[in-house]
Amino acid sequence: MKLNIDGASNAVLGLAGGGGLIRDEAGRWVVGFSRKLGKVNSFLAELWALRDGLLLCHQMNTTALIVEVDAKVVVEALTNPSYSNTIVSGLFDDCRQILSCFNQVRIQHIFREANMCADQLARLGSLQASEFVLFSCPPLDIKDTFEADSLGVYSNRLCPVFGCS
Template identity: 50%
Template sequence: MQASEFFLCINRPKCNHRWITKYIRWEKPASGWLKLNTDGSFDDLLGNAGGVGLIRDEQGNWVAGFTRKLGKANSFIAEAWALRDGLMLCKQLNLSNVIAELDAKALVDALNKPSFDNSVISPLSDDCKQLASQIPRIVFRHIYREANSCADHLANVGRPQSLDLVAYNSPPVDLAPHIMADCQGLCAKKLCLDSLLLV
């Protein structure tokens, strides 16, 4: 029976996967909205994690940002901490129209599903939901990492810093080229599975 199952498996027709090139970029928010991008980072060798976030306006201009040192944590918890800190910053600034973008799809799915329950990040996700409920209009979106490059580069600053939390009223100098690239709408190529074949 095992031999029959083996031959049945190897003789099944293979799915035709078609790969396409997508051009990915950070998109400016619509008029009257602000965009929060967050990201978490994790160093496999040292086991250190950090989280960051930045808020920009409809022109792509810097509004506020932060970096946080988390110490020992995994990448998923780092992503959740970064989003929590970002939402708290939005609340402190009394923002009313926010698009929150992050490249952690599992976290976006968790926030968009009221029934989601995970004992590991439940307190963090509960905090995120509570903070989001205090922002009049908020949308959570998953984006590719290539569209989250500013937060991705900023995450490398937050992980090794000595202070637990650092706030930025203006962008760090080494982040300026990435912010300019986003403002100019520069694209990055990404090879992706054709979504039409995944339905």
């Protein structure tokens, strides 16, 4: 299984959300989720989305899991066994504990452009009325993005060019 997660915060409204989706080995939608978080920073939003996604994968008796995250700081924290942060320690410890339940797990950073479905689910979470929502199929708002992703359609990433005259 593959788990893509993301956190989103709306600075204007002061609201945050987390979300993600689980795909099978063929890239098909298994389940998506979004969570309303209120006023939290982006690191906490990412961790909440990770915890939610890991719990869902664990409940589905997943044994091998690839976790893709577009927040490099989260990947670095999870792959560093000595990482410690007293502010998020409870949530972070939950994530580490759930991760230890899988036989095989790989956590990797991906670019934001490759994580658009999770990003859209996180944004839905920041605006939804319910605290937590599960999606058995892609919501209409992200259906086109998911289909494009499934077909391998990509978007260009603009990178600054250094050293040019």
